[in-house]
Amino acid sequence: KPSQSGAVSYRGDRQSFVLSEELTQALKSLSQQYGATLFITLLAAFKTILYRYTGQDDLLLCSPIAGRTRSETEALIGYFNNVLPLRTDLSGNPSFVALIDRVHRVANEAFDRPDVPLQQIAELPNLARTPLSRGMFALQNSPSDSLILSGITVTDLDIHNGTANFDLSLSMEEKGKMLAGVLFYKTDRFEDATIAELLANFQALLASIVANPQQQLSAITLAIQPVDRTTDAIESKPTYVAPRNFQEAQLVKIWETVLNLQPIGIHDNFFALGGHSLLAVQLFAQIEKHYDLNLPLATL
Numbered sequence: 001k002p003s004q005s006g007a008v009s010y011r012g013d014r015q016s017f018v019l020s021e022e023l024t025q026a027l028k029s030l031s032q033q034y035g036a037t038l039f040i041t042l043l044a045a046f047k048t049i050l051y052r053y054t055g056q057d058d059l060l061l062c063s064p065i066a067g068r069t070r071s072e073t074e075a076l077i078g079y080f081n082n083v084l085p086l087r088t089d090l091s092g093n094p095s096f097v098a099l100i101d102r103v104h105r106v107a108n109e110a111f112d113r114p115d116v117p118l119q120q121i122a123e124l125p126n127l128a129r130t131p132l133s134r135g136m137f138a139l140q141n142s143p144s145d146s147l148i149l150s151g152i153t154v155t156d157l158d159i160h161n162g163t164a165n166f167d168l169s170l171s172m173e174e175k176g177k178m179l180a181g182v183l184f185y186k187t188d189r190f191e192d193a194t195i196a197e198l199l200a201n202f203q204a205l206l207a208s209i210v211a212n213p214q215q216q217l218s219a220i221t222l223a224i225q226p227v228d229r230t231t232d233a234i235e236s237k238p239t240y241v242a243p244r245n246f247q248e249a250q251l252v253k254i255w256e257t258v259l260n261l262q263p264i265g266i267h268d269n270f271f272a273l274g275g276h277s278l279l280a281v282q283l284f285a286q287i288e289k290h291y292d293l294n295l296p297l298a299t300l
Helices: 020-033 038-054 096-111 118-122 190-210 246-259 276-292
Strands: 012-018 056-065 082-089 135-140 167-177 177-186
Touching: 012 118, 020 038, 020 096, 020 190, 038 082, 038 096, 038 135, 038 246, 056 096, 082 096, 082 190, 096 190, 118 135, 177 190, 246 276
Parallel strands: 056 135, 135 167
Antiparallel strands: 012 177, 056 082, 167 177
């Protein structure tokens, strides 16, 4: 569902779901049976549902990593997270068990190189115009200790800010004996009803694979048959629109210099092009120098 102007904003929404205790345990048992982690199994399942909707058998999803792999960083305060692109070949209509193995091998290769910045990968010549951060998957496994204060009761309050950084971003977390998930999505790209349908099918897919993990991806039972649709949520490229005036041309030139990439259009997204927080600081320093204007980073 593109916006009328053709550009995609960061307006977003989210929908939540919870898997039963029985299905959660079955997914853990399946993972152990085939020598995979729960993360690998759920990532393979998420890629499978995207494959069933799009028909694309070359899927790339990113996943966050803590980035504190060295003992020197353990006591430091700061943001060390990195984003790892995980590309999987789903061609040949493999069984889900075979897909687990493919996803496992790709993930192991990526996690063996956790310090390679996404920006460095994005600058490879064959990836210069390929968005690497359109889809995201995360399995949260960090312990969340309750804050105990004398005479005060502390309760978490989860408030959505109405934005989505990725076209589709699935975050899952173990809560007690059940798995809970939240799917964030850009409302310029997806209807609420489409996301609700996708989540219903994702849960049906999970139940189907634990019942028969040897079945081919095309045979996995879904709750609702997806209508014939195409989507560019994972692999499409934004339409290039050149600068329309002198000021936009100056800004594009600054972006191209900082990102070491061209051409850049006015609808291109800084982070989708491989930008990150350090480059953002450089970008704003150049803008401040050029225009003698001090802008907050939130305007990026």
